[in-house]
Amino acid sequence: MNDPALHGFLDAAVARGLAPAVVAGVVDAERVMCLHAAGTPDGARGSPLAADAIFRIASMTKPITSLAAMMLVEDAAIGLEEPAARYLPELDRLCVLTAFDAAIGTWDSRPPRRAVTIRDLLTHTSGIAYSFLDPRLAAIDDGKKSRADVPLLHDPGERFSYGPGTAILGSIVAQVSGEPLDDFCRTRIFEPLRMIDTGYAVPAEKRDRVVTQWTHGAGGFVEHPNAPIIASRGRGDDGLLSTAADYGRFMQLFLNGGIVNGARLVSDETLGAMTSNQIGALRIGLHPAVSGAIARPFPLGGEKDAFGFGFQIETPPRRSSDGGGRSAGSVSWSGIFNTYFWIDFHAQIGVAVLMQFLPAHDAGAIEILEGVERIVYEQRN
Numbered sequence: 001m002n003d004p005a006l007h008g009f010l011d012a013a014v015a016r017g018l019a020p021a022v023v024a025g026v027v028d029a030e031r032v033m034c035l036h037a038a039g040t041p042d043g044a045r046g047s048p049l050a051a052d053a054i055f056r057i058a059s060m061t062k063p064i065t066s067l068a069a070m071m072l073v074e075d076a077a078i079g080l081e082e083p084a085a086r087y088l089p090e091l092d093r094l095c096v097l098t099a100f101d102a103a104i105g106t107w108d109s110r111p112p113r114r115a116v117t118i119r120d121l122l123t124h125t126s127g128i129a130y131s132f133l134d135p136r137l138a139a140i141d142d143g144k145k146s147r148a149d150v151p152l153l154h155d156p157g158e159r160f161s162y163g164p165g166t167a168i169l170g171s172i173v174a175q176v177s178g179e180p181l182d183d184f185c186r187t188r189i190f191e192p193l194r195m196i197d198t199g200y201a202v203p204a205e206k207r208d209r210v211v212t213q214w215t216h217g218a219g220g221f222v223e224h225p226n227a228p229i230i231a232s233r234g235r236g237d238d239g240l241l242s243t244a245a246d247y248g249r250f251m252q253l254f255l256n257g258g259i260v261n262g263a264r265l266v267s268d269e270t271l272g273a274m275t276s277n278q279i280g281a282l283r284i285g286l287h288p289a290v291s292g293a294i295a296r297p298f299p300l301g302g303e304k305d306a307f308g309f310g311f312q313i314e315t316p317p318r319r320s321s322d323g324g325g326r327s328a329g330s331v332s333w334s335g336i337f338n339t340y341f342w343i344d345f346h347a348q349i350g351v352a353v354l355m356q357f358l359p360a361h362d363a364g365a366i367e368i369l370e371g372v373e374r375i376v377y378e379q380r381n
Contacts, residue, residue, distance in 0.1 A: 006375050007131045010038035011220045013371065018364035019209050019338070019355045020221050021049045024372050025232055025244035029255040032248060039118035043223045054197055054210045056232075056352040057242050058335030062166040064250065065236035066274060066310025068185055071170045073118070073295045074270050077176050083115035087172045089267020090148040093114060094372075096127065097151035100136040101286070113155045118172070121165040122309040123278050127152030129163035132294065133287055147327040156275055160284050160307060182193055182234050192251045192265050198242040210241065213337060214357035215293060216364065223356065251343050254331075275331045275345070277306040277313050284312060286338040295336060295360035300369075302307030314342075324381075325373050338365035342373075 002309045003026075010022055020038035025032065036077055037049040072078045075274040085091035094116060095109035105248050112127070120126035122178035134153060145267040147168060153161050170181045177184045182200045190198050211225045230351055232239030254275065257268040289295065299312060300307075306313040311331035320374065326332075327346035334340045355365055 003036065003375070003379060005379065006034060006372065007036045007038075009371050010036055010368070013364075013368050016145045017220070018368055019357065020214050020223075021053070023049065023055070023244045023352075023354045024049055025051075025248050026376055027248040027255075028348055029252055033349070035244060035248075041209070042225065044225070049116060049211070050209065052197065052209060052243050052245060053354075054202060054206060054241050054243055054354050056213070056335070057240050057247070057354070058238050058337050059104055060247065060333060060335040060339050060341060061236065061238050061240040063274075063310040063333055064185060064189060064240065065166050065170045065173065065181070067189060068173045068181070068236075069118065069122065070141055070270050070274055070309060071188055071205055071266055072176055074267060074373070076117055076145055078172065079116055080119045082150060083117055084121055084126075084168060084172065085115060087169065087175050090146060091168070093148040094128075095151050095230045096155055097140075098138065099138070102136075102139065103364070104212070105139055106364075107151070109151045112152060114157070116152075116156045116170070116371070118279070120168045121172075121309055122163055124160050124162050125279060125282070126156050126163070126165045127154045127158070127161060128165045128168070129153045129161040132290055132369070133162065160234045160282050162284075162287060164235075164237050166237035166310070167235045170271055172232075173236065177324040180234065181236055189247075189250075189265075192260055192263075193246075193253060195242065195246040195249050198240060198246045200234040200239050200241070201229075202241055205353065211356040215360065216357050216362050217293060221253055229249070235290060239322075244354050247341055247352045247354075248350060251341065251352070254343050255345070255348060255350060273315070274309040274344060275311055275329075275343070277315075279307050279311055282306070289358075295358075296362060298336060298361045310358055324377050326377075336360040338362060340369050347377070347380060349376070349380075 023161045025035045033052045037051045039049045081358045096112050099108040109171050116126040131141040133332045253371045258266040258271050286302045306360045314330040316328045326344045330342050330344040332342035341352040
């Protein structure tokens with residue numbers, strides 16, 4: 001459990017002002033190999049950060065929702081190639097953006113060449129994109145429109161466009177299962193994995209463990225204190241709160257091929273499909289920086305990496321020039337508040353690095369992430 005090099009690195013990173021708080025956890029298939037915290041949960045108390053601190057994991061929610069959807073595929077309750085509108089009829093209104101006049105805010109569209117499928121939602125190839133990543137969509141989407149009334153950026157299957165398709169998946173999981181997404185995830189995923197601190201709301205007795213959010217600007221870090229009640233909208237693409245230890249248990253499910261405590265939770269074939277390339281020759285691409293200090297260009301390796309069902313797939317050539325670091329075929333994703341994880345099937349480890357500030361992919365956060373990666377693999381060599 002104790003890795004002096006990793007602990008020292010995290011302490012030094014916080015002392016240098018790279019992040020106010022960080023927890024890093026490393027697991028193998030059976031145990032927690034190390035779990036370290038540095039910094040403080042909030043500026044008011046200034047107390048040491050505990051290793052069981054609770055973080056908003058934002059888009060690290062997506063792999064969990066993707067697993068929930070794939071459980072229903074395995075149950076034959078939904079089909080990968082079926083139109084999403086079969087489960088949410090309003091999606092029949094989806095159209096493809098063909099023209100946009102920025103001067104007067106008008107736009108044109110046409111019907112898509114084929115329907116958006118469950119597979120498209122899992123792989124971010126539906127054409128459904130986040131409005132904050134595209135200025136045309138930002139102008140069209142006033143925040144009051146249904147998702148079905150915001151146009152697709154392209155035809156389904158044409159390319160990778162990062163967006164809220166996983167939120168739609170979450171709605172489909174709720175519709176098909178007959179229960180709210182958070183209830184489905186709790187009974188089918190969190191409770192079997194003993195993810196005791198993961199959910200869309202934090203009980204009052206755990207509130208003091210929730211790390212506050214910060215924004216990193218030219219003048220340093222600005223804190224945004226927690227609200228009295230900490231709960232989210234419960235979307236499939238965002239909103240979960242969790243700990244490094246809990247997310248480690250999620251990663252262990254994949255390292256163990258779907259078996260937990262001697263019982264099979266999901267088939268090895270299902271997990272294999274989730275963690276293998278499902279977009280062929282397409283690549284994720286590098287999304288540009290977002291104005292308003294929300295995000296720097298992301299994700300790392302996007303220009304070369306493929307995507308599975310909810311996971312980025314590490315694709316050669318490796319990111320590290322010396323051949324070190326995570327192995328080809330490793331899977332990963334991140335959250336906008338600088339939460340990161342990866343699962344390395346060759347090395348048989350999972351690593352979570354959790355921070356809690358904007359902008360996403362801040363230079364300091366990336367320095368911490370890459371430093372943790374370097375130390376983890378140095379210790380294994």
